[in-house]
Amino acid sequence: MNTVIKSRYSAEYSKVESALPGRSAPWLVALRAGALDKFSGNGFPSIREEEWRYTNVSGIEKNLFVPTDQPSSATVDKEWLDRFKLPDCWSFVLVDGYFSAELSQLDGLPEGLVVQSLAKTLDTDAEQVKPYFAHAVSDDEHSFVAFNTAWFCDGLFLKVSKKLALTKPVQLLHVTTQQERLSTTRTVIVVEPMAEAQVIETYIGVEQAYLSAAVTEVFVEANANLTLYKVQCESAKAYHFGGTYVKQARDARFIHHNFAFGGLLARSDIHCDLDNASECDLNGLYLGNQRQHLDNHTRINHLQPNAVSREMYKGVLAGRSRGVFQGRVVVAENAQKTDSQMNNRNLLLSDDAEADTKPQLEIYADDVKCSHGVTVGQLDEKSVFYLQSRCVDEETARNMLTFAFANEMVNKLTIKSLHDLVLTQVLERFPQQGISIDWL
Amino acid sequence: MLNIENLHVSVGDKPILKGINLQIKPGEIHAIMGPNGSGKSTLSHVLSGKSGYTVTEGTVTYDGKDLTEMAPEVRAREGVFLAFQYPVEIPGVSNIYLLKAALNAIRKHQGLSEVDAMDFLMLVKDKVRLLEMDEKFLYRAVNEGFSGGEKKRNEILQMAILEPRLCIMDETDSGLDIDALKIVSEGVNSLRSPERSFVMVTHYQRLLDYIKPDFVHVLAHGQIVKSGGADLALELEEKGYSWVENKQAAA
Ligand SMILES: Nc1ncnc2c1ncn2[C@@H]1O[C@H](COP(=O)(O)OP(=O)(O)OP(=O)(O)O)[C@@H](O)[C@H]1O
Ligand SMILES: [Mg+2]
Numbered sequence A: 001m002n003t004v005i006k007s008r009y010s011a012e013y014s015k016v017e018s019a020l021p022g023r024s025a026p027w028l029v030a031l032r033a034g035a036l037d038k039f040s041g042n043g044f045p046s047i048r049e050e051e052w053r054y055t056n057v058s059g060i061e062k063n064l065f066v067p068t069d070q071p072s073s074a075t076v077d078k079e080w081l082d083r084f085k086l087p088d089c090w091s092f093v094l095v096d097g098y099f100s101a102e103l104s105q106l107d108g109l110p111e112g113l114v115v116q117s118l119a120k121t122l123d124t125d126a127e128q129v130k131p132y133f134a135h136a137v138s139d140d141e142h143s144f145v146a147f148n149t150a151w152f153c154d155g156l157f158l159k160v161s162k163k164l165a166l167t168k169p170v171q172l173l174h175v176t177t178q179q180e181r182l183s184t185t186r187t188v189i190v191v192e193p194m195a196e197a198q199v200i201e202t203y204i205g206v207e208q209a210y211l212s213a214a215v216t217e218v219f220v221e222a223n224a225n226l227t228l229y230k231v232q233c234e235s236a237k238a239y240h241f242g243g244t245y246v247k248q249a250r251d252a253r254f255i256h257h258n259f260a261f262g263g264l265l266a267r268s269d270i271h272c273d274l275d276n277a278s279e280c281d282l283n284g285l286y287l288g289n290q291r292q293h294l295d296n297h298t299r300i301n302h303l304q305p306n307a308v309s310r311e312m313y314k315g316v317l318a319g320r321s322r323g324v325f326q327g328r329v330v331v332a333e334n335a336q337k338t339d340s341q342m343n344n345r346n347l348l349l350s351d352d353a354e355a356d357t358k359p360q361l362e363i364y365a366d367d368v369k370c371s372h373g374v375t376v377g378q379l380d381e382k383s384v385f386y387l388q389s390r391c392v393d394e395e396t397a398r399n400m401l402t403f404a405f406a407n408e409m410v411n412k413l414t415i416k417s418l419h420d421l422v423l424t425q426v427l428e429r430f431p432q433q434g435i436s437i438d439w440l
Numbered sequence B: 001m002l003n004i005e006n007l008h009v010s011v012g013d014k015p016i017l018k019g020i021n022l023q024i025k026p027g028e029i030h031a032i033m034g035p036n037g038s039g040k041s042t043l044s045h046v047l048s049g050k051s052g053y054t055v056t057e058g059t060v061t062y063d064g065k066d067l068t069e070m071a072p073e074v075r076a077r078e079g080v081f082l083a084f085q086y087p088v089e090i091p092g093v094s095n096i097y098l099l100k101a102a103l104n105a106i107r108k109h110q111g112l113s114e115v116d117a118m119d120f121l122m123l124v125k126d127k128v129r130l131l132e133m134d135e136k137f138l139y140r141a142v143n144e145g146f147s148g149g150e151k152k153r154n155e156i157l158q159m160a161i162l163e164p165r166l167c168i169m170d171e172t173d174s175g176l177d178i179d180a181l182k183i184v185s186e187g188v189n190s191l192r193s194p195e196r197s198f199v200m201v202t203h204y205q206r207l208l209d210y211i212k213p214d215f216v217h218v219l220a221h222g223q224i225v226k227s228g229g230a231d232l233a234l235e236l237e238e239k240g241y242s243w244v245e246n247k248q249a250a251a
Helices: A008-017 A026-040 A058-063 A079-085 A118-129 A143-151 A381-388 A394-408 A418-427 B040-048 B073-078 B095-110 B117-130 B150-163 B178-191 B205-212 B232-240 B240-250
Strands: A089-096 A098-100 A112-115 A154-160 A170-176 A182-191 A196-205 A211-220 A224-232 A237-246 A253-260 A265-274 A281-289 A291-300 A308-317 A321-332 A341-347 A356-365 A369-377 B001-011 B014-024 B031-035 B054-062 B080-082 B089-094 B166-170 B197-201 B213-220 B223-229
Touching: A008 A026, A008 A143, A008 B205, A026 A118, A058 A237, A058 A369, A058 B117, A079 A098, A079 A170, A079 A196, A089 A154, A098 A118, A098 A154, A112 A118, A112 A182, A112 A356, A118 A143, A118 A154, A118 B031, A143 A182, A143 A211, A154 A170, A154 A196, A154 A381, A170 A211, A170 A265, A182 A196, A182 A224, A182 B054, A196 A211, A196 A237, A211 A224, A211 A253, A224 A237, A224 A265, A224 A418, A237 A253, A253 A291, A253 A418, A265 A281, A265 A308, A281 A291, A281 A321, A281 A341, A281 A394, A281 A418, A281 B166, A291 A341, A308 A321, A308 A394, A321 A341, A321 A369, A341 A356, A341 A394, A341 B232, A381 B073, A381 B089, A381 B150, A394 A418, A394 B178, A418 B089, B014 B040, B014 B054, B040 B054, B040 B080, B040 B197, B073 B080, B080 B150, B089 B095, B089 B166, B117 B150, B150 B178, B166 B178, B205 B232, B213 B232, B213 B240, B223 B232, B223 B240, B232 B240
Parallel strands: A089 A170, A154 A182, A170 A196, A182 A211, A196 A224, A211 A237, A224 A253, A237 A265, A253 A281, A265 A291, A281 A308, A291 A321, A308 A341, A321 A356, A341 A369, B031 B197, B031 B213, B080 B166, B166 B197
Antiparallel strands: A089 A098, A112 A154, B001 B014, B001 B054, B213 B223
16 A cells, blocks of 8 residues: 555554454455555545535544444343334344344344344355445445445345335344444345335444444335434434435335434435436434534435435534535436425524535436525524414423424324334423423 | 503614503403504504514503513413414414413413313314314414415414403404304404403404494504594595594694
8 A cells, every 4th residue: 555544543454354244255355455445545534525524523533433342232221222222113233333133133024024234144145245235335435435344343234025015114223332432334225126114223322432333225126115214312422424325226215214313423424326216205303402513414316317306304403513414416417307305494593503504406407397495594583472472481482493393304203113212302302391292 | 451551662763653542441342443554563562572662652551560561471371362463384383282382371370270181172172163163273283384364263263262351353354255254253252251352453344344343443653543433444444544644634
């Protein structure tokens, strides 16, 4: 290697390398080596890069987070875990980046549904993963992806076979249990033609500083249906990077709900590549408090004609928090009849809170319907007065309006236990005086 | 019940109300008419406590208390209700939730316990029937996507449920179709009682045919330029505002 090494993490790689899964699959070994090279040459993204201009990740370099060498589920506080485990789902738990069979529910899966440790899959039957791995995202995307490819220690491989409609959602619960941990997971989700699934990714961690860096590659094949949820409740001291990269085949439908609640610095990337007549619907809610920095980055590539994309991201920012929304929609030259709407609305609850919003439309086709709208504002004083005139005190009125603003996104959730979990999280994060849970 | 004396109100440096005098006794119905921009909504807003207005002179007392000293929600709990000329849409807050929150706030103010869930539902449904509304409106977000007339009717629904003592209705009739006007008027009439007073801001005689006022006042350029009985409205309908405004200028 003749490039200057830009990251302290590269020097640590030799310590973990031999323990990483997939050593017996040459294609993966080669991929990892290439990814390490790319990462070492670039380091983590810098604010000089357009896609990272609002988000400074240098804290990750200062901290030097390390992977655990002895994964153990024994250290997990079960009571705490159970608050996030959804009872009406098939749950799979990853502890500090490693799949935990002990904490997961492995029984009762229907025939045609595969959910298993990615590490195990790579070590026993790597060919199963090969057609998908690094096919929804390349290591050139940015350094976090290259970092993930080089470092990931485990993750999940989830496959729903053709025509199978799952009767229960699958929950993937990522838990970080110790400070200074580096949890690097890679997840591959494949929904085969005409199949239907709901998958919930949940991220939690102890109240410590750690780095959770996850990449999820998603394949929604022809005429399949996937609703993917991300509930990010990392610790308020943690760093979170999560990328979700989705390839949709023709007539495939993908719905995403992204709840960004935790983390000192958290970034989500959601990318969708849309084939002919496919549909994607991206929903997001980020709630910032204190000094949190929450970045949401979406890209929708309309590659073929007749696809529909919808996007609604909402942010509520209090304290000195900062919310970022960068939404890009690219319509390729032959993607005629594209129908795309993008919306981002931000509510600032304090003078020190900040929202940076940047919608971008790049349209190369001529027969398309594309729109976007963004707002950054405070609570509407007319509404506050209206509620006061209906006997509600000012503080409660403000809480009601704030909650109502956020609740629009929560109300879209149809899985009862998930709805309740997210609602509880929202209420925990905002002053709730006067707000009753039996919101009608 | 309500006593307004020499009330002067400005928005910024701009004087809008310029010496209003008005006494309202329990059980009375007062109609306020007057040209666009004369200050009718400003008066309604000042009575209900909207911010952005400065009282530069005069007093407003309600049951002997200085109304201008009370927060808007306290006025509301004390029984002052404003049916807005332009009701505000509150996405994400359902009608029934707001009604419950409002009713419980009033009860708490009166030292009563929270309303029983069944009693509340019965009360609300009763009033929904009174105003011939669809129950579905209860579960929709407050005024969101309501038509102009539906919003006005919803204001009166809230009024009927909260049972205020001073009902200020700012152009409730505007936007209501002929049938709706009749239904809403009947609803209002059913609320009439010796303890309850009404201030109805309107541009049209039609409303006053249904709800007969005891007094009619003409507000022009921030002052009440003429007061009279129900007949005054008929005379205005015939002669227009220039008649009173000219008389005022001549005087
Ligand atoms: N916030 C404000 N800033 C500036 N001027 C204002 C403000 N609010 C009211 N005004 C002015 O005060 C005057 C009275 O307004 P108001 O709304 O009270 O009239 P109104 O009698 O209710 O009229 P209408 O019959 O059209 O409803 C108008 O000239 C209006 O432009
Ligand atoms: Mg008006």
